[in-house]
Amino acid sequence: MKPIVIIGSGLAGYGLLRELKNRQCPSPRLLITADGGESYYKPNLSSSLAKKKSASDLVMSQATTIAQEMSAEILTHTRVVAVDATQHKLFLNNGQERVYSQLVLAVGSNPIRLPLTGDGAGEVLSVNNLDDYALFQKKLVHAQRIAIIGPGLIGSEFANDLILSGRQVTIIGPDPWPISTLVPQTAGLAVQQAMADKGAIWHLETFNGPIEKTSSGYATTLKNGVTVAADLILSAVGIRAETQLASQSGLKTNRGIVTDAFLQTSSPNIFALGDCAEVDGRSLPFVQPLMIGTRALAATLMGQPQKVQYPPMPVQIKTTLHPVITLPPQTKEGRWIFEGTPTAGISGKFLTGDDKLAGFVLTGDRIAEKTTLMETLAP
Ligand SMILES: Cc1cc2nc3c(=O)[nH]c(=O)nc-3n(C[C@H](O)[C@H](O)[C@H](O)COP(=O)(O)OP(=O)(O)OC[C@H]3O[C@@H](n4cnc5c(N)ncnc54)[C@H](O)[C@@H]3O)c2cc1C
Secondary structure (H helix, E strand, O other): OOOEEEEOOOHHHHHHHHHHHHOOOOOOEEEEOOOOOOEOOHHHHHOOOOOOOOHHHHOOEOHHHHHHHOOOEEEOOOOEEEEEOOOOEEEEOOOOEEEOOEEEEOOOEEEOOOOOOOOOHHHOEOOOOHHHHHHHHHHHOOOOEEEEEOOOHHHHHHHHHHHHOOOEEEEEEOOOOOOOOOOOHHHHHHHHHHHHOOOOEEEEOOOOOOEEEEOOEEEEEOOOOOEEEEOEEEEOOOEEEOOHHHHHOOOOEOOOEEEOOOOEOOOOOEEEOHHHEEEOOEOOOOHHHHHHHHHHHHHHHOOOOOOOOOOOOOEEEOOOOOOEEEEOOOOOOOEEEEEEEOOOEEEEEEEOOOOOEEEEEEEHHHHHHHHHHHHHOOO
8 A cells, every 4th residue: 555655754744644643544654854853843943042952952752753653654864856746656865766645745944045145154054943953052152142134033033032041132134123024013113122121232124244254253244334243143034935846846836835725736646734835825834824734634635625724823923021922914904003012012903994803913911912802803
């Protein structure tokens, strides 16, 4: 019997493997992963420095244990380099071939790399997996001044963690305020102020210049003329879905691997799940949508096709110096109403023309209002 094959051992790949096991899926299962196959909770990567956690502290299970528990075969340190969708065949980087009955691409996303110039550009780090985190932690041993390029969700979370671990942090980016793609200015400025109060320096609305090596580390001169000196530079300018394998294999890709609401790609019997997938036109690189996807896809793979249906999914931002929960409105037709103070916390509600709640942002001590707001959301 040909197995169901899952490519990727992130929260999507392992989540699906667990769901198939829980549903007593009768088909054999094979999971192939390019990394070591350790299971870990990726959001912890940007909130574990201050807790002094090493990469191995973040590992919840090793691949061998998971294979036993999930009654599956797991190939680690093995990259799938091509898919033959007609013959249901996979080609691996070790020269082997494997067959599948149904294939799931859970290949995740990669950090966007800015086209930086200067002799230090190649040494700018980004953290998107356990190995990156281990390297980051090793380099931090001798680093006190940290520059972060990218004041978005992940950059702000790393800034928060680095401040709490006693580093001098400078955050640089073209964005007008922190986390500007997810929260309105009033909320972003509250986060900015909370970190500035702990010594962080923000250089917003200014582009980065070349990264030059200096005798003591790195220096970058910004468009506003300021030169930032740092012992370590972290880039956190966003992620891009991993689409290379899919596009090389003839599958339709756009911002992600294009799927319908059943997570089926442009090829029958091939599905995509997690950060790599663009589901019905939406890319949602967060944990909750992929967990919803694993449940629907497990049913589909077992012969009971089920569409993914997303409820309103607020995003929690782990800036513990000033925490944020946001449900960005899906419409521009409406207005924000704010209460509270930037120091204690902001409650922002986005109301449509007929005064219906269509989104919100809560910061600081107002995050406790989430449950009430979720209950009053317009259907
Ligand atoms: C620092 C950070 C903080 C975050 N914080 C939050 C948060 O607070 N809340 C939230 O909801 N989300 C958060 N996210 C996003 C969330 O972690 C991701 O949406 C989720 O982990 C993605 O899981 P995934 O399985 O789709 O991808 P990944 O974890 O990227 O896994 C992809 C897997 O595919 C494998 N792979 C890729 N290509 C191949 C190939 N060709 N052959 C074999 N294997 C391959 C890789 O080795 C890897 O095992 C955060 C992300 C980061 C980076």
